[in-house]
Amino acid sequence: MPTKEEVLEKLKNGVIQYDEDACKEGANEAIAIGMDGNEAIFEGLVAGMEEVGRLFEAQEYFVPEILMCADALYAGLDILKPHCKQMDLGVKGAVVIGTVEGDVHDIGKNLVKMMFDVAGFTVYDLGRDVPLDQFVEEQLRTDSELVCLSAMMTTSMIGMPKVIEKIKARNPNVMIMIGGAPTSKELADKWGADGYAEDASNALKEAIKMVSFLKNLRAEKEAEKKG
Amino acid sequence: MLLQGATLVGVGDVTQALTSEIIHLNRAIAIAMNRGLGEDTSSKLIRLQSVAEGWLKERGFRYLSIPPDSDRRKGKFISRLYKLFPHKTAATCSGLGWVGKNGLVINRDYGSKLSWATVLTNAPLVADLPTEKSQCGNCNLCVIHCPSGAVTGREWSINEPYREIVKYEKCSTMKKSRRLLEDRPNCGLCINICPYSRNGKTVKT
Numbered sequence: 001m002p003t004k005e006e007v008l009e010k011l012k013n014g015v016i017q018y019d020e021d022a023c024k025e026g027a028n029e030a031i032a033i034g035m036d037g038n039e040a041i042f043e044g045l046v047a048g049m050e051e052v053g054r055l056f057e058a059q060e061y062f063v064p065e066i067l068m069c070a071d072a073l074y075a076g077l078d079i080l081k082p083h084c085k086q087m088d089l090g091v092k093g094a095v096v097i098g099t100v101e102g103d104v105h106d107i108g109k110n111l112v113k114m115m116f117d118v119a120g121f122t123v124y125d126l127g128r129d130v131p132l133d134q135f136v137e138e139q140l141r142t143d144s145e146l147v148c149l150s151a152m153m154t155t156s157m158i159g160m161p162k163v164i165e166k167i168k169a170r171n172p173n174v175m176i177m178i179g180g181a182p183t184s185k186e187l188a189d190k191w192g193a194d195g196y197a198e199d200a201s202n203a204l205k206e207a208i209k210m211v212s213f214l215k216n217l218r219a220e221k222e223a224e225k226k227g
Numbered sequence: 228m229l230l231q232g233a234t235l236v237g238v239g240d241v242t243q244a245l246t247s248e249i250i251h252l253n254r255a256i257a258i259a260m261n262r263g264l265g266e267d268t269s270s271k272l273i274r275l276q277s278v279a280e281g282w283l284k285e286r287g288f289r290y291l292s293i294p295p296d297s298d299r300r301k302g303k304f305i306s307r308l309y310k311l312f313p314h315k316t317a318a319t320c321s322g323l324g325w326v327g328k329n330g331l332v333i334n335r336d337y338g339s340k341l342s343w344a345t346v347l348t349n350a351p352l353v354a355d356l357p358t359e360k361s362q363c364g365n366c367n368l369c370v371i372h373c374p375s376g377a378v379t380g381r382e383w384s385i386n387e388p389y390r391e392i393v394k395y396e397k398c399s400t401m402k403k404s405r406r407l408l409e410d411r412p413n414c415g416l417c418i419n420i421c422p423y424s425r426n427g428k429t430v431k432t
Contacts, residue, residue, distance in 0.1 A: 062251055067305040
């Protein structure tokens with residue numbers, strides 16, 4: 001039987017080395033030795049993704065590596081997800097995510113979606129080229145706390161303020177994040193969005209930050225329990 | 228080379244054909260296998276690819292594998308990058324063939340009967356000389372025999388990679404209508420009729 005540390009190391013390195021088989025193996029071992037699914041995800045897979053984010057910033061990794069790492073992470077996540085206890089971290093929620101009408105670029109959106117999956121959010125993925133009103137309807141239907149809009153082209157980005165306005169008019173408490181190459185902090189402020197990410201890698205970085213925050217919160221709670 | 232079981236292996240310098248996402252991967256390893264009847268060429272090619280991946284990874288090089296059935300792979304992150312690089316570019320840049328009038332890679336010895344897989348990498352492998360021009364010459368067998376009239380007869384050259392050689396919508400429309408009538412929609416006449424696919428024997432029209 002491998003030790004807990006060995007399993008976590010395997011999961012972490014599996015993500016960094018974009019080795020799907022290692023991630024699957026690590027995930028199965030984690031279950032075999034009765035490890036908590038969340039621990040395996042946060043201390044193993046997410047720890048690996050944090051390092052991947054760093055490697056990308058250092059220009060050691062490029063887009064293909066990031067995507068292969070993401071695939072490896074999902075390979076492990078798919079196995080671990082059914083073995084996760086519901087976490088109580090005070091932040092829970094549902095998110096509606098999609099690429100706006102006229103745009104079919106969704107790599108960034110998918111990376112962000114992955115980190116929401118990891119963090120235990122319920123994700124309502126509308127896919128790409130999504131009609132503007134569908135965001136509004138889906139938010140109302142699911143009562144999600146968060147809506148993420150993505151676009152890579154300026155021409156499709158111009159639909160974003162309309163969606164933001166409509167959602168905020170019906171439910172001012174919904175948080176809205178926008179992302180994609182043409183977006184900027186200024187535009188996000190002007191349109192009343194609550195956050196923004198420039199491109200797939202920045203979105204990933206932001207999402208990693210968010211998940212790292214959850215990870216620390218989790219560690220604190222665990223420590224409290226023990227203490 | 229290290230790959231056993233491949234029909235052909237070549238290395239091409241593909242610097243000219245890369246988009247910004249994959250600009251660092253300027254060598255393409257083209258792996259080809261002769262399609263035998265009833266054999267699972269795809270899975271064999273994928274096995275060969277993973278051999279190459281392992282070899283490159285051990286030496287600390289970056290790579291991106293594009294599987295033989297890239298258009299059927301969906302749902303993975305990495306599959307979104309497959310369409311950035313066609314196998315044809317790897318094959319022609321590594322000198323293993325040209326794009327024939329039938330729009331498929333034609334190799335001197337095996338014609339269009341090959342299945343292809345590509346591994347892009349930043350390893351500084353010695354590149355083979357690229358094939359720059361079509362060797363179809365005056366042969367127009369595939370133009371004459373294409374049942375959908377999709378083959379235009381235009382000739383490929385490495386300087387005009389985006390020229391329309393085959394009207395693919397005509398080909399796929401015919402395949403679709405055939406699917407309604409019979410189980411085997413694939414036609415393949417442009418492969419079978421090619422003299423190079425028949426081991427180089429010339430055929431009289």
